[in-house]
Amino acid sequence: MFVLVNLKTYxxxxxxxxxxxxxxxxxxxxxxxxxxxxxxxxRVAETGVETWAQHVxxxxxxxxxxxxxxxxxADAGAVGTLVNHSERRLKLADIDGAVRAAERADLETVVCxxxxxxxxxxxxxxxxxxAVEPPELIGTGTPVSQADPGVVENAVVAAENVDDDxxxxxxxxxxxxxxxxxxxxxxTEGVLLASGVAKADNPRAALDDLVEPL
Amino acid sequence: MFVLVNLKTYxxxxxxxxxxxxxxxxxxxxxxxxxxxxxxxxRVAETGVETWAQHVxxxxxxxxxxxxxxxxxADAGAVGTLVNHSERRLKLADIDGAVRAAERADLETVVCxxxxxxxxxxxxxxxxxxAVEPPELIGTGTPVSQADPGVVENAVVAAENVDDDxxxxxxxxxxxxxxxxxxxxxxTEGVLLASGVAKADNPRAALDDLVEPL
Amino acid sequence: MFVLVNLKTYxxxxxxxxxxxxxxxxxxxxxxxxxxxxxxxxRVAETGVETWAQHVxxxxxxxxxxxxxxxxxADAGAVGTLVNHSERRLKLADIDGAVRAAERADLETVVCxxxxxxxxxxxxxxxxxxAVEPPELIGTGTPVSQADPGVVENAVVAAENVDDDxxxxxxxxxxxxxxxxxxxxxxTEGVLLASGVAKADNPRAALDDLVEPL
Amino acid sequence: MFVLVNLKTYxxxxxxxxxxxxxxxxxxxxxxxxxxxxxxxxRVAETGVETWAQHVxxxxxxxxxxxxxxxxxADAGAVGTLVNHSERRLKLADIDGAVRAAERADLETVVCxxxxxxxxxxxxxxxxxxAVEPPELIGTGTPVSQADPGVVENAVVAAENVDDDxxxxxxxxxxxxxxxxxxxxxxTEGVLLASGVAKADNPRAALDDLVEPL
Numbered sequence: 050m051f052v053l054v055n056l057k058t059y060x061x062x063x064x065x066x067x068x069x070x071x072x073x074x075x076x077x078x079x080x081x082x083x084x085x086x087x088x089x090x091x092r093v094a095e096t097g098v099e100t101w102a103q104h105v106x107x108x109x110x111x112x113x114x115x116x117x118x119x120x121x122x123a124d125a126g127a128v129g130t131l132v133n134h135s136e137r138r139l140k141l142a143d144i145d146g147a148v149r150a151a152e153r154a155d156l157e158t159v160v161c162x163x164x165x166x167x168x169x170x171x172x173x174x175x176x177x178x179x180a181v182e183p184p185e186l187i188g189t190g191t192p193v194s195q196a197d198p199g200v201v202e203n204a205v206v207a208a209e210n211v212d213d214d215x216x217x218x219x220x221x222x223x224x225x226x227x228x229x230x231x232x233x234x235x236x237t238e239g240v241l242l243a244s245g246v247a248k249a250d251n252p253r254a255a256l257d258d259l260v261e262p263l
Numbered sequence: 264m265f266v267l268v269n270l271k272t273y274x275x276x277x278x279x280x281x282x283x284x285x286x287x288x289x290x291x292x293x294x295x296x297x298x299x300x301x302x303x304x305x306r307v308a309e310t311g312v313e314t315w316a317q318h319v320x321x322x323x324x325x326x327x328x329x330x331x332x333x334x335x336x337a338d339a340g341a342v343g344t345l346v347n348h349s350e351r352r353l354k355l356a357d358i359d360g361a362v363r364a365a366e367r368a369d370l371e372t373v374v375c376x377x378x379x380x381x382x383x384x385x386x387x388x389x390x391x392x393x394a395v396e397p398p399e400l401i402g403t404g405t406p407v408s409q410a411d412p413g414v415v416e417n418a419v420v421a422a423e424n425v426d427d428d429x430x431x432x433x434x435x436x437x438x439x440x441x442x443x444x445x446x447x448x449x450x451t452e453g454v455l456l457a458s459g460v461a462k463a464d465n466p467r468a469a470l471d472d473l474v475e476p477l
Numbered sequence: 478m479f480v481l482v483n484l485k486t487y488x489x490x491x492x493x494x495x496x497x498x499x500x501x502x503x504x505x506x507x508x509x510x511x512x513x514x515x516x517x518x519x520r521v522a523e524t525g526v527e528t529w530a531q532h533v534x535x536x537x538x539x540x541x542x543x544x545x546x547x548x549x550x551a552d553a554g555a556v557g558t559l560v561n562h563s564e565r566r567l568k569l570a571d572i573d574g575a576v577r578a579a580e581r582a583d584l585e586t587v588v589c590x591x592x593x594x595x596x597x598x599x600x601x602x603x604x605x606x607x608a609v610e611p612p613e614l615i616g617t618g619t620p621v622s623q624a625d626p627g628v629v630e631n632a633v634v635a636a637e638n639v640d641d642d643x644x645x646x647x648x649x650x651x652x653x654x655x656x657x658x659x660x661x662x663x664x665t666e667g668v669l670l671a672s673g674v675a676k677a678d679n680p681r682a683a684l685d686d687l688v689e690p691l
Numbered sequence: 692m693f694v695l696v697n698l699k700t701y702x703x704x705x706x707x708x709x710x711x712x713x714x715x716x717x718x719x720x721x722x723x724x725x726x727x728x729x730x731x732x733x734r735v736a737e738t739g740v741e742t743w744a745q746h747v748x749x750x751x752x753x754x755x756x757x758x759x760x761x762x763x764x765a766d767a768g769a770v771g772t773l774v775n776h777s778e779r780r781l782k783l784a785d786i787d788g789a790v791r792a793a794e795r796a797d798l799e800t801v802v803c804x805x806x807x808x809x810x811x812x813x814x815x816x817x818x819x820x821x822a823v824e825p826p827e828l829i830g831t832g833t834p835v836s837q838a839d840p841g842v843v844e845n846a847v848v849a850a851e852n853v854d855d856d857x858x859x860x861x862x863x864x865x866x867x868x869x870x871x872x873x874x875x876x877x878x879t880e881g882v883l884l885a886s887g888v889a890k891a892d893n894p895r896a897a898l899d900d901l902v903e904p905l
Contacts, residue, residue: 058760060752088729088763104757110702112885115746115759115779118700121730133355137757140352145381167359169387173425174380211387211425243754272546274538302515302549318543324488326671329532329565331543332486335516351543457540566782569775573809595787597815601853602808639815639853 050229050263051178051218051239053101053159054256055084055131059247063089064096066246069253071098077260080239084131087117094126102130104137105156107146119147119154129157131241132176135184141170148176159218159241165203172211179208180241182220190245192222194231205236224255226262233263264443264477265392265432265453267315267373268470269298269345273461277303278310280460283467285312291474294453298345301331308340316344318351319370321360333361333368343371345455346390349398355384362390373432375455379417386425393422394455396434404459406436408445419450440475447477478657478691479606479646479667481529481587482684483512483559487675491517492524494674497681499526505688508667512559515545522554530558532565533584535574547575547582557585559669560604563612569598576604587646587669593631600639607636608669610648618673620650622659633664652683654690661691692871692905693820693860693881695743695801696898697726697773701889705731706738708888711895713740719902722881726773729759736768744772746779747798749788761789761796771799773883774818777826783812790818801860801883807845814853821850822883824862832887834864836873847878866897868904875905 054070056063063085074081082099094100106116122130132147133139139147144160151158159178160171171179181204186193194201205217216239219232224245232240242259249255268284270277277299288295296313308314320330336344346361347353353361358374365372373392374385385393395418400407408415419431430453433446438459446454456473463469482498484491491513502509510527522528534544550558560575561567567575572588579586587606588599599607609632614621622629633645644667647660652673660668670687677683696712698705705727716723724741736742748758764772774789775781781789786802793800801820802813813821823846828835836843847859858881861874866887874882884901891897 055756058750058752058755058758058763086760086763088732088759088767090730091733108700110700113700113778114697114773114776114885116700116728117730117757118728121700121728125730131756134756135356136755138354138356141347141355141358141381141384142349142352142377144355145378145384163356164359166388167355169425170355170359170384173383173387173421207387211383243756269542272536272538272541272544272549300546300549302518302545302553304516305519322486324486327486327564328483328559328562328671329545330486331516332514335486335514339516345542348542350541457542561783563784566784568780569783569786569809569812570777570780570805572783573806573812591784592787594816595783597853598783598787598812601811601815601849635815639811 050233051080052229052259053082053084053218053239053241054246055103055241055243056086056247057136057243058086061247063093066252067093067096067098069256071096073253073256073260074098077263079260079263081256081260082129087122090122090127091125100127102127102156103134104132105130105147105151107143107150109150119150119156123154123156127156129159132158132160133171134161135163135182144171145174148174161220164200165207168204168217169207169211172208172215175212176215178216178218178238180218180220182241186221189222190224192228192231193219194228194235196222198235201232201235201237226258226260229259230262264447265294266443266473267296267298267432267453267455268460269317269455269457270300270461271350271457272300275461277307280466281307281310281312283470285310287467287470287474288312291477293474293477295470295474296343301336304336304341305339314341316341316370317348318346319344319361319365321357321364323364333364333370337368337370341370343373346372346374347385348375349377349396358385359388362388375434378414379421382418382431383421383425386422386429389426390429392430392432392452394432394434396455400435403436404438406442406445407433408442408449410436412449415446415449415451438469440472443473444476478661479508480657480687481510481512481646481667481669482674483531483669483671484514484675485564485671486514489675491521494680495521495524495526497684499524501681501684501688502526505691507688507691509684509688510557515550518550518555519553528555530555530584531562532560533558533575533579535571535578537578547578547584551582551584555584557587560586560588561599562589563591563610572599573602576602589648592628593635596632596645597635597639600636600643603640604643606644606646606666608646608648610669614649617650618652620656620659621647622656622663624650626663629660629663629665654686654688657687658690692875693722694871694901695724695726695860695881695883696888697745697883697885698728698889699778699885700728703889705735708894709735709738709740711898713738715895715898715902716740719905721902721905723898723902724771729764732764732769733767742769744769744798745776747772747774747789747793749785749792751792761792761798765796765798769798771801774800774802775813776803777805777824786813787816790816803862806842807849810846810859811849811853814850814857817854818857820858820860820880822860822862824883828863831864832866834870834873835861836870836877838864840877843874843877843879868900868902871901872904
């Protein structure tokens with residue numbers, strides 16, 4: 050299982066969480082990574098943790114003031130990027146452009162979407178993975194795998210139907226090892242989570258709990 | 264073949280073109296329709312021509328000032344709508360929402376996209392059809408079927424691969440009967456066109472030429 | 478006082494409300510108008526009521542699929558348009574473009590904004606009027622003039638400071654004659670309202686009540 | 692005069708240019724600063740150069756995946772930020788929100804706009820400065836002060852009329868000391884420039900030339 054911890058713009062210490070993710074990664078067969086704010090990528094990557102971006106723009110080098118360039122993300126040490134997170138939704142043509150930009154910079158890609166139809170659409174763009182995150186569950190602590198397991202199962206089917214090389218991750222409400230196991234049982238290959246670790250009193254303990262069943 | 268004439272916001276007389284489309288439709292086995300500005304839908308539909316919207320928003324009845332409601336479009340006499348035209352690109356979640364809104368109002372849907380990957384994505388959302396329109400060819404008079412036949416063939420394959428109930432249309436640069444024949448030969452079930460008719464000195468003659476080979 | 482009834486995409490009968498607005502307008506010194514969906518403008522205008530658009534795009538005649546053209550709005554019988562309503566927010570450059578497009582088509586303009594700073598910004602673009610509508614009050618039934626009279630007074634000052642030819646209207650939560658009087662007392666020259674009339678069991682009675690003190 | 696060098700997403704070495712800007716700053720009474728990509732802010736700031744962001748989002752700490760947080764920008768060492776650059780245009784309400792976010796983080800703000808009307812609007816939002824940059828001149832090498840001096844003079848008047856505490860900068864096409872002098876003569880207090888330095892064969896020499904007349 051792949052466990053990707055999205056730090057959003059939470060008021061957490063990105064280096065403290067990065068270090069915890071790195072250390073827990075060494076204790077488990079699971080693959081752990083952290084997605085800090087773009088401005089923190091370089092320092093987070095220097096801890097040795099697997100580092101992801103939260104977003105890249107569908108651009109190349111050039112006149113793009115205020116944008117996030119995939120090449121710069123990769124140069125700073127990231128190995129992958131989220132695209133189209135529900136808090137940073139893009140036009141269809143721009144998701145395509147962002148996935149192409151990420152490929153050009155050798156970044157792995159996870160295209161986020163809200164339901165099985167959109168997961169199929171995301172998979173058709175050829176990312177490495179898609180992540181199904183019903184927006185109404187994000188940040189609630191109720192895992193999608195428990196609130197609505199059908200949406201996860203249907204997302205897995207939708208992605209397979211389009212391109213069975215595209216992995217499916219599951220997000221929204223994941224905070225315990227039990228949630229990760231449930232996501233695994235529903236056929237996904239990983240989870241996205243955020244507040245369950247980033248807002249935990251003890252991020253290290255939260256991560257230990259998450260990977261305990263794996 | 265389905266021939267959909269998009270009037271955009273051209274300075275043409277929508278009723279004159281609607282009447283021509285209606286009259287030529289009666290002379291051919293092809294299916295002809297016209298997509299006027301929303302504000303003209305009701306009067307255009309009253310001519311008896313098959314009428315489409317250029318866009319609907321991903322909304323329901325409610326507090327949506329300045330939006331286009333699928334139900335109002337249907338009540339005014341339209342039977343279908345474009346979604347995500349390259350001049351009115353939407354976020355992925357909003358294309359999904361617009362297709363769902365159109366279905367709710369019994370409108371047919373054509374999701375537009377720029378390349379085979381995005382065509383696959385559009386098809387995954389379950390519209391009635393997708394239309395491939397490379398933006399660099401729109402309005403040029405060079406038909407996509409001639410400038411880049413591979414993109415059309417690949418779009419047909421991409422849509423079939425995702426959902427073979429979704430028809431593929433071909434847009435950009437179509438203006439002659441030869442272009443329509445070429446689009447047919449490449450495996451599409453129709454064409455989108457705009458300036459070739461809407462800006463023609465004699466729209467009726469342009470339409471006659473378009474359907475002549477069909 | 479100017480009383481502009483925004484029908485949004487409410488499930489109301491636009492002609493019934495238009496007729497009521499027209500009839501009540503004849504009973505009062507106040508100026509009443511109605512802003513239906515674009516697709517209803519022509520039929521609403523044919524009732525003889527003063528008709529407004531809810532939005533126009535910053536475009537001219539041309540390749541603008543799915544957009545609302547100021548010239549078409551004016552041809553259909555509208556005499557003015559809202560711009561940048563909180564349910565249809567625009568980029569600053571596009572508010573400027575929409576106001577210019579409306580001027581070109583001889584439409585009056587009301588630029589909506591949320592607070593005194595943005596009201597000043599809207600006034601700087603040279604519309605006929607600005608309307609202050611704190612988004613948190615829209616549709617609540619609590620009038621801005623009562624919940625937060627300071628924001629209205631400051632909006633009046635902000636607009637005057639920039640350009641004292643620009644009128645100030647007041648929206649959000651207006652539903653009674655008392656609210657209209659309060660808005661008048663705070664220095665505004667009119668009100669925007671929506672659900673108070675469009676969702677009323679008896680729109681005519683609601684309108685009579687609104688203009689009763691004027 | 693304030694000279695702000697925007698590195699956009701050009702394929703330049705941000706540290707090389709930062710160092711040149713810092714060194715030239717010490718040779719002149721002018722105030723020089725550089726605006727790198729967000730991901731480079733921390734390393735650029737460590738050179739000791741005055742560092743700006745190209746954009747901040749209208750957000751606070753929280754669930755804002757893929758956004759740029761003013762606090763993070765300030766913590767990384769930036770002292771100011773551009774807002775609403777023509778390559779990163781924002782909705783009016785979001786320009787207001789971004790200026791407020793920047794103030795909260797003690798960042799200086801320059802709101803960019805295209806013409807005197809929009810400059811007045813930007814000034815009404817209370818930033819530290821506004822910058823007038825006609826988009827058709829950006830990157831052309833033809834300075835706005837030469838191509839269209841009236842737009843600069845009118846921008847100065849428009850900003851003064853709204854709030855004479857707001858400085859006016861001038862962008863687009865600036866590349867020589869002569870351009871800077873012309874901008875000064877037109878009443879501005881600084882210039883934005885980009886390719887003239889960032890794409891120069893010798894950025895240091897380009898900077899020396901820029902500040903030579905000051």
